[in-house]
Amino acid sequence: xxxxxxxxxxxxxxxxxxxxxxxxxxxxxxxxxxxxxxxxxxxxxxxxxxxxxxxxxxxxxxxxxxxxxxxxxxxxxxxxxxxxxxxxxxxxxxxxxxxxxxxxxxxxxxxxxxxxxxxxxxxxxxxxxxxxxxxxxxxxxxxxxxxxxxxxxxxxxxxxxxxxxxxxxxxxxxxxxxxxxxxxxxxxxxxxxxxxxxxxxxxxxxxxxxxxxxxxxxxxxxxxxxxxxxxxxxxxxxxxxxxxxxxxxxxxxxxxxxxxxxxxxxxxxxxxxxxxxxxxxxxxxxxxxxxxxxxxxxxxxxxxxxxxxxxxxxxxxxxxxxxxxxxxxxxxxxxxxxxxxxxxxxxxxxxxxxxxxxxxxxxxxxxxxxxxxxxxxxxxxxxxxxxxxxxxxxxxxxxxxxxxxxxxxxxxxxxxxxxxxxxxxxxxxxxxxxxx
Amino acid sequence: xxxxxxxxxxxxxxxxxxxxxxxxxxxxxxxxxxxxxxxxxxxxxxxxxxxxxxxxxxxxxxxxxxxxxxxxxxxxxxxxxxxxxxxxxxxxxxxxxxxxxxxxxxxxxxxxxxxxxxxxxxxxxxxxxxxxxxxxxxxxxxxxxxxxxxxxxxxxxxxxxxxxxxxxxxxxxxxxxxxxxxxxxxxxxxxxxxxxxxxxxxxxxxxxxxxxxxxxxxxxxxxxxxxxxxxxxxxxxxxxxxxxxxxxxxxxxxxxxxxxxxxxxxxxxxxxxxxxxxxxxxxxxxxxxxxxxxxxxxxxxxxxxxxxxxxxxxxxxxxxxxxxxxxxxxxxxxxxxxxxxxxxxxxxxxxxxxxxxxxxxxxxxxxxxxxxxxxxxxxxxxxxxxxxxxxxxxxxxxxxxxxxxxxxxxxxxxxxxxxxxxxxxxxxxxxxxxxx
Numbered sequence: 001x002x003x004x005x006x007x008x009x010x011x012x013x014x015x016x017x018x019x020x021x022x023x024x025x026x027x028x029x030x031x032x033x034x035x036x037x038x039x040x041x042x043x044x045x046x047x048x049x050x051x052x053x054x055x056x057x058x059x060x061x062x063x064x065x066x067x068x069x070x071x072x073x074x075x076x077x078x079x080x081x082x083x084x085x086x087x088x089x090x091x092x093x094x095x096x097x098x099x100x101x102x103x104x105x106x107x108x109x110x111x112x113x114x115x116x117x118x119x120x121x122x123x124x125x126x127x128x129x130x131x132x133x134x135x136x137x138x139x140x141x142x143x144x145x146x147x148x149x150x151x152x153x154x155x156x157x158x159x160x161x162x163x164x165x166x167x168x169x170x171x172x173x174x175x176x177x178x179x180x181x182x183x184x185x186x187x188x189x190x191x192x193x194x195x196x197x198x199x200x201x202x203x204x205x206x207x208x209x210x211x212x213x214x215x216x217x218x219x220x221x222x223x224x225x226x227x228x229x230x231x232x233x234x235x236x237x238x239x240x241x242x243x244x245x246x247x248x249x250x251x252x253x254x255x256x257x258x259x260x261x262x263x264x265x266x267x268x269x270x271x272x273x274x275x276x277x278x279x280x281x282x283x284x285x286x287x288x289x290x291x292x293x294x295x296x297x298x299x300x301x302x303x304x305x306x307x308x309x310x311x312x313x314x315x316x317x318x319x320x321x322x323x324x325x326x327x328x329x330x331x332x333x334x335x336x337x338x339x340x341x342x343x344x345x346x347x348x349x350x351x352x353x354x355x356x357x358x359x360x361x362x363x364x365x366x367x368x369x370x371x372x373x374x375x376x377x378x379x380x381x382x383x384x385x386x387x388x389x390x391x392x393x394x395x396x397x398x399x400x401x402x403x404x405x406x407x408x409x410x411x412x413x414x415x416x417x418x419x420x421x422x423x424x425x426x427x428x429x430x431x432x433x434x435x436x
Numbered sequence: 437x438x439x440x441x442x443x444x445x446x447x448x449x450x451x452x453x454x455x456x457x458x459x460x461x462x463x464x465x466x467x468x469x470x471x472x473x474x475x476x477x478x479x480x481x482x483x484x485x486x487x488x489x490x491x492x493x494x495x496x497x498x499x500x501x502x503x504x505x506x507x508x509x510x511x512x513x514x515x516x517x518x519x520x521x522x523x524x525x526x527x528x529x530x531x532x533x534x535x536x537x538x539x540x541x542x543x544x545x546x547x548x549x550x551x552x553x554x555x556x557x558x559x560x561x562x563x564x565x566x567x568x569x570x571x572x573x574x575x576x577x578x579x580x581x582x583x584x585x586x587x588x589x590x591x592x593x594x595x596x597x598x599x600x601x602x603x604x605x606x607x608x609x610x611x612x613x614x615x616x617x618x619x620x621x622x623x624x625x626x627x628x629x630x631x632x633x634x635x636x637x638x639x640x641x642x643x644x645x646x647x648x649x650x651x652x653x654x655x656x657x658x659x660x661x662x663x664x665x666x667x668x669x670x671x672x673x674x675x676x677x678x679x680x681x682x683x684x685x686x687x688x689x690x691x692x693x694x695x696x697x698x699x700x701x702x703x704x705x706x707x708x709x710x711x712x713x714x715x716x717x718x719x720x721x722x723x724x725x726x727x728x729x730x731x732x733x734x735x736x737x738x739x740x741x742x743x744x745x746x747x748x749x750x751x752x753x754x755x756x757x758x759x760x761x762x763x764x765x766x767x768x769x770x771x772x773x774x775x776x777x778x779x780x781x782x783x784x785x786x787x788x789x790x791x792x793x794x795x796x797x798x799x800x801x802x803x804x805x806x807x808x809x810x811x812x813x814x815x816x817x818x819x820x821x822x823x824x825x826x827x828x829x830x831x832x833x834x835x836x837x838x839x840x841x842x843x844x845x846x847x848x849x850x851x852x853x854x855x856x857x858x859x860x861x862x863x864x865x866x867x868x869x870x871x872x
Contacts, residue, residue, distance in 0.1 A: 056493070056495075069625050076627075095585060145475060151533075189512075191511045413475070415475045415514070
């Protein structure tokens, strides 16, 4: 095969799915173009630890170029996809560049979503990108600084109240981590306030935490969070939001810092393709081979795809599922190119669900095996070291993360960026009406 | 002495000067209020390594609170000083809080200055704050990304041209570090461009580099930079600046990335006090005891102060000088309070000048002893490890920095923040007129 005739695979997104596909394809005579709107791969499962000042952005994000350094058949590009021309088989980016493909893998992931309430965004940042995490970190740390110089008790209490919206793994992890930050890491650092007296409130719409897990795991998480002092409000829906306030029906909670962990939606891949997304998350519908329905030579994997390959159920939006999807599609494409055996339809194998609540406390649901508490926490830690090594070689980095996490080193406790503290409030901040 | 009668010392700024003073005073029955507009101490000598993606912000900045954790007589506050009421002996902050003092230490440092050309700021960020460094890092890394997808050779060359304005230690270090980034770290990471072909231009107004150093050191730096491929323009002044262009008299240099290392000015301490600053840098004039001229019980140390305690010459704006000043003022205040011996007038002891040009190349000017090359570089590295340990205990952290620097680990190569790449240019960017 001459070089000119080499098949072109374009991959959109360098998350777990796209990266796995690129790595497998790179070993074959295929020309790969890997496009991501950022220049780094983000290890999303640990992003919340950037938000709670446990880790630095560089601890959970690694330059994509470095991963394919010297690989002549992988072209890494930073670009924002705006349109996919299915007839011309071309991907178009915002900077005017376009990239032709023989096969296209869409692995552009998900972003947090307020499901139509986009005006809530400034009040309650989500946790999907590095800038979200540093924004949340800034807000949490600034809240304590503002409480320290607060001029009234009401103001102080508002600054010392943190609300997390959403009781899935991210919400549970965030609530637990903020409680630990207040109770341990910051405990001795202030003179006017006692950080231990901070209120952490977790608001969950369903009647239990961790709905994707076994019911017992949800109960355990509830108890473990309450032990850390977190107030868990079940069957409570946020109906209104304003500056420093959230409204849940008739109740108004004064919370200086609000974090959104309630929902995600797919990246706008359906729009790029000019097709209809599935459900309110606007996922891209795929067939049994992870090919986008009605789109020849276009595949979708990971959080962006709506696949029913989990014994008829939807494949969950978690890292192992994205990796399995990416590996499957790479093999499928290679098979079509005559470079490997056909893998048959995609079958998702669910290894389990993990969530950590705090140091030495986690829930692990592996189907038959269910763990809680200290043993689960060690399992969670070791599983993440294993994943980290899978993404980025050095064992040392993974061990270092684990060590600094274990030892409560809070080296990343920096308030960077434009500090909202000094913004002059020209406008009266939006406040909720007092409940009638 | 009852607690109520304890003398109150307010320190503005937690740089090397303020931190040193606070640490000495904290061991005595004195109530200290340490105010900084950021929540971290910045290890400024290594900040340029954040700009060149060698280090993360958390590697060179440490939360001030953590340094005084559990110290009951040190109150750390995040606040922006706006005024000093000398009659009422009170420091006023932007948030409306005010803090009374018996003695005041101004250690608020310097910021980069365009000396009246403030409209140059968007074209050429400086290097004084963490956000400056991450902004420069973003611009340098984005420049290579833009070059990779550039549609014309002229555009590509412009993106691949980096200009550093100013030939002092910061400028020399930046120019050397960018050249190394292009020639080593990024060399194999791109497919369309060869990062090794990047142009790095150092523009210096004087007829030599490192004017504060011995002449031979400046010559060595010039040769070492040229060996790294840096084009050094001596006796060249920037007279105009526009987007992606700098004008030096009749010459227009097309440079996609411009970095300002040409000058600093004092923080607005003179304005807070209602006095006149000294020189174009607006330094605060101090007497032989580092007391601000005409301001009883107000001292100034470090980069903000104009002190002639170096055998009649001005004390340089470097970290060791700030530390000596901070220690002196703490002892002076303690002596006045009857808690120690009077140290007499301040005498600055100059240990030497250090600057690094790249890995394994530096200049060290200790007066009698002058080193260049590899030996100087090791001296520079060990001196910084020593300083790092002085600021933040763990030896491990210092060793880790040195190790990752030695081994070219570029873990921090992240483009974070709002990527200018995707901003739509509604306005025509400002361009310089073609030279006549």
